[in-house]
Amino acid sequence: MCVFCPLYAVIERVSIAIQWSLRPCIRYHAAPIFGTRAGTAMEFLLYLALGACAGVLAGLFGVGGGIIIVPVLVFSFTLQGFDASILTHLAVGTSLATIIFTSINAIREHHRRGAVRWPIFAWMTVGILIGAGFGALTAEAISGPNLQKIIGVFALIIAVQLALDVKPKASRTVPGKIGLTVAGSVIGWASAIFGIGGGSLTVPFLTWRSVPMQQAVATSSACGLPIALASALSFMILGWHDPLLPAHSLGFIYLPALLGIALTSMVFARLGARLAHSLSPRLLKRLFAALLFCVGLSFLL
Template sequence: MTEWWLLYLVLGAFAGFFAGLLGIGGGSVMVPLLVMVFSAQQFPAGEVMHLALGTSMAAILFTSIASVRAHHQHGAVQWPIVARITPGILLGTLLGTELASRIPAAWLAVLFTVFIFYVAVQMIVGFKPKPSREMPGALGTGLVGLGIGAFSCLVAIGGGVLSVPFMAWCNVRMQHAIGTSAAIGFPIAFGGAAGYIFNGWHVAGLPQHSLGFVYLPALVGLVAASVLTAPLGARLAHRLPVRQLKRIFAAVLLLLALKMLWGLLAS
């Protein structure tokens, strides 16, 4: 059991750092690696992806707090955007977790891979928005939040891979998009974690120490390390130029997409 705890700590430290650096919550990093670790622990094959998704969402709940505190200290969180988008996000997370509990694990893995690959390519291409484009009003932002919340729960991300490109598309400064995305990750994680716990509550055959689709030993290890490294990543984000941040963001996402695709082909 000791080696698994060490793996959870290493994964948490890695995910926390990138959560702070890129505002991505850490789920896009945690899910592929948790799938591998849970499979190695011989958890039920049909529930491995759901457990990875649920545990990741619960971990993001804590990681986002550490990340947003650091970004707020740099004045990079646009709280009016957070307030407008949160109601839609909360509704979307309820929809997303309900759908995720009904979709086979293999289809969830395919969805995760295709989406991450698409976002990575978009960032590499470096699409530039019109100079006049701004964030939509309360209704438009709320509808965007609905989509972000639902999709984030389907693939267990903090929303950053959606919200950061969206805000950049609306001409929000990259560092501010990352900081605001970190704050948006909290309501996504809250609603998502609650949904995965509820939908997995009566599922038979889950490993011991599971709370619905949240595996508690992994959660403890992930959180213990990620809350320490998330502020480090956030501080670095405010020292790097925008173009370099975008390249790092795209490279990390592309590597994750290729890793998930390799896993799908191998299985």
Template sequence: MVELAPLAPYGGLSLFAAYGGLGLVVGFVAGLLGVGGGLIIVPVLIMLLHTHGQAVGMEPQLALGTSLATILFTSLSSVRAHHRRGAVEWPLVRRIAPGIVLGTLAGAALAARMPATVLKIFFVVFLFYAAIQMWLDFKPAPQRGLPGRIGTSLAGGVIGVVSSWVGIGGGTLSVPFMLWHNVPLHRAIATSAAIGFPIAFAGAAGYVLGGWTASDLPAGSLGFVYLPALAGIVLGSVLTAPLGARTAHRLPVRPLKRVFALLLFTLALRMVWTF
């Protein structure tokens, strides 16, 4: 349930400023590298919640639900920009969306009942995978055409489940899937941005419902979506995403991706240290 009580004694405005600062970083990185911010939002939110004694034992669920809710807002501008360029494969979005929605809802429902340690371990393993993928700049060679409706829906289900457990819009999985099936890179990225919205919508809804009756959540929680963190991150990211996009045109991409990979490695090791 929503409890809009004051945020004190757990940091008040200073904690909201931390969420805004996280949003500034996430927006800049998203604009710079074209990646979603979930891989940064989730571990940092878990650390902030743990440090301030909030949602004890449920920090991963609250961080994941909040991360997916931010994508609801941040994906819209990205999709609009790609759509204007005619780069989104909308027929593919329609084919994969049912599996995406069902998989994300199922994954969120399961995550709401999982022990926090299991979710943390899964997230850490995925962080290492994403860091290695980013460091190597992995792009699978095209092998075949896209599968039929059933195969595409099944792939969407897997992408949805994993995305709901790591709090991302699915691009780390959906882009390689499309590249492997002969979708050109720029169209794969654009289509992945469009796929991110149903993932975020279904994931956020699943975490809201999954945490609706949970007790001991911090004030301002809507189920497993923490509204103060959501507001701070969205506000911060809106400010810096355009700056990141402009910077991307002035700097080489490969070294930037390796810097981001090192950041992901660091966050993963930090989470392992706190187990």
């Protein structure tokens, strides 16, 4: 916690500045998104920085970055005055859409190194496409505040897992086609609810099934693409006619945030993938765990 306090203080100061600068936008939801106002510029800079962080995490850990993107988007959307009943769904849908771009570059880098287990990916994708659709329906049926609490609990669980370096023992072989399809459906369902690329679920599952860590991370990055495609499309369709959506939205996908995050995440995902093959991420895992712990508590308190 102490390690993260200075960063949290900076974020708090920036958030206050953003809140004041965005007051015109909060009052008038139809205000131009890409105008000349300082608040709009700060908002877009936040999305660019968020995309860079998500990209590094995607390549380094095989996650889509959604566990960070969703809380920050909820925070940003709250400051902009978006309706509380839809802002969490908007954050989840937007997060899933950004993972499409994050995954593409991470996959290219991992594939170049020959680390992706494509047969595993193929059969998990069958289940992922089914599970992601049902996951989006499940999330849409949950109220915004309750969805935040569910995401908060999930963030705390992942924080503990990372901080304690909890890993399942590699004592089993890779399952067959049916087993991979079932696993993919469960991972796809949960990922759509939490707005993540599934790496925090896929990597432990694959290492438990005796897949080497680097191959598990690489294959998880590949699985993030069908998760994101199916889930984002589902959220777009489910939210298409919602009257509470802000301007510049495609269903539950907020385009300004998608653009800002995608621009930097695609570049930094390749950097993260390179780091995954050259550095020990132990310290970064613990810092990431501290961040997730704060995120989880903020959603629950």
